[in-house]
Amino acid sequence: MITVTALTKRYGNSLAVDDMTFGVAAGRVTGFVGPNGAGKSTTMRMMVGLTHPGAGDVRYSGVHYRDLKDPARIVGAVLDARCMHPGRTARNHLRATAALSGIPFRRVGEVLAEVGLEPAANKRAGKFSLGMRQRLALASALLGEPQVLLLDEPSNGLDPDGIRWLRDYLKDFARRGGTVFVSSHLISELSMFADDLVVIGAGRLLAAESVAAITGRNDVGVLVRTLQLVELEALLAAHGLAVENVVDRLVVHGTTRDVVSQIVFDNSIRLLELSETSRSLEDSLLDMTRSSAEFAST
Numbered sequence: 001m002i003t004v005t006a007l008t009k010r011y012g013n014s015l016a017v018d019d020m021t022f023g024v025a026a027g028r029v030t031g032f033v034g035p036n037g038a039g040k041s042t043t044m045r046m047m048v049g050l051t052h053p054g055a056g057d058v059r060y061s062g063v064h065y066r067d068l069k070d071p072a073r074i075v076g077a078v079l080d081a082r083c084m085h086p087g088r089t090a091r092n093h094l095r096a097t098a099a100l101s102g103i104p105f106r107r108v109g110e111v112l113a114e115v116g117l118e119p120a121a122n123k124r125a126g127k128f129s130l131g132m133r134q135r136l137a138l139a140s141a142l143l144g145e146p147q148v149l150l151l152d153e154p155s156n157g158l159d160p161d162g163i164r165w166l167r168d169y170l171k172d173f174a175r176r177g178g179t180v181f182v183s184s185h186l187i188s189e190l191s192m193f194a195d196d197l198v199v200i201g202a203g204r205l206l207a208a209e210s211v212a213a214i215t216g217r218n219d220v221g222v223l224v225r226t227l228q229l230v231e232l233e234a235l236l237a238a239h240g241l242a243v244e245n246v247v248d249r250l251v252v253h254g255t256t257r258d259v260v261s262q263i264v265f266d267n268s269i270r271l272l273e274l275s276e277t278s279r280s281l282e283d284s285l286l287d288m289t290r291s292s293a294e295f296a297s298t
């Protein structure tokens with residue numbers, strides 16, 4: 001649905017976005033992750049024509065954003081939830097936005113209900129919490145019944161219930177055939193609902209693949225504790241297993257608990273602990289971006 005090709009943006013001497021190419025599929029939630037300053041916002045701004053790229057382009061089903069006949073009906077974007085008139089009520093903010101895009105006013109009531117803001121419809125946006133502004137910004141993006149949602153850090157300011165609600169909403173939007181591209185510097189949060197990930201660091205693309213592919217590559221292994229450490233290490237190595245002695249335990253790479261427990265049983269070794277380990281998605285992404293700034297992990 002979205003194709004980003006060789007997208008590049010330079011600010012002075014620094015490359016904020018460096019030759020970025022990736023695709024975002026319809027019917028799936030794609031997470032856009034990277035440490036602070038990696039270039040997520042700059043990329044998303046270029047995706048909706050708010051920042052002019054130095055090179056490269058972004059297309060929606062083959063059509064350049066600036067050539068879309070009715071962009072509000074194709075792409076709904078929330079890039080900065082603070083961007084609204086504080087003196088306007090939620091309803092009036094949405095009416096003004098609808099009028100600008102030629103969208104019928106009946107959509108205003110519908111989107112207020114969709115994001116759960118009906119009770120606050122007549123309150124001024126200036127009195128809204130950041131979480132309520134996020135919902136109002138999402139409501140604006142939904143006015144044109146778009147096929148694509150682009151959201152930059154949409155859970156900022158949402159409470160845990162709000163975050164769960166947003167996650168379910170976006171999953172459902174994708175299930176109905178929509179395209180969701182959502183950025184976050186919180187890997188743990190994205191890993192809970194994204195199908196695909198686009199990972200960037202220091203302006204460069206590091207990976208663009210499914211969460212399943214990334215986790216599938218993760219090293220699985222077995223952790224063993226025993227008082228007969230040296231004896232078991234030799235036995236496991238004799239069976240051709242890659243074994244590592246880490247202080248008071250053995251880590252056996254690329255195998256399962258069943259294999260190790262059989263060797264242990266056959267050789268009457270007494271165990272203190274036997275467990276399977278796997279690296280989390282977060283560990284993998286941290287490895288990918290280690291050379292760039294730190295990810296926030298909570």
Ligand SMILES: Nc1ncnc2c1ncn2[C@@H]1O[C@H](COP(=O)(O)OP(=O)(O)OP(=O)(O)O)[C@@H](O)[C@H]1O
Pocket residue numbers: 011016034035036037038039040041042043185
């Ligand atoms: N208008 C601008 N002028 C100069 N430099 C900019 C501008 N906008 C962004 N940058 C720089 O480009 C780089 C990428 O910034 P960007 O905001 O896109 O990153 P990000 O991944 O969205 O980070 P964050 O999660 O902190 O918002 C940063 O080094 C930033 O300082």
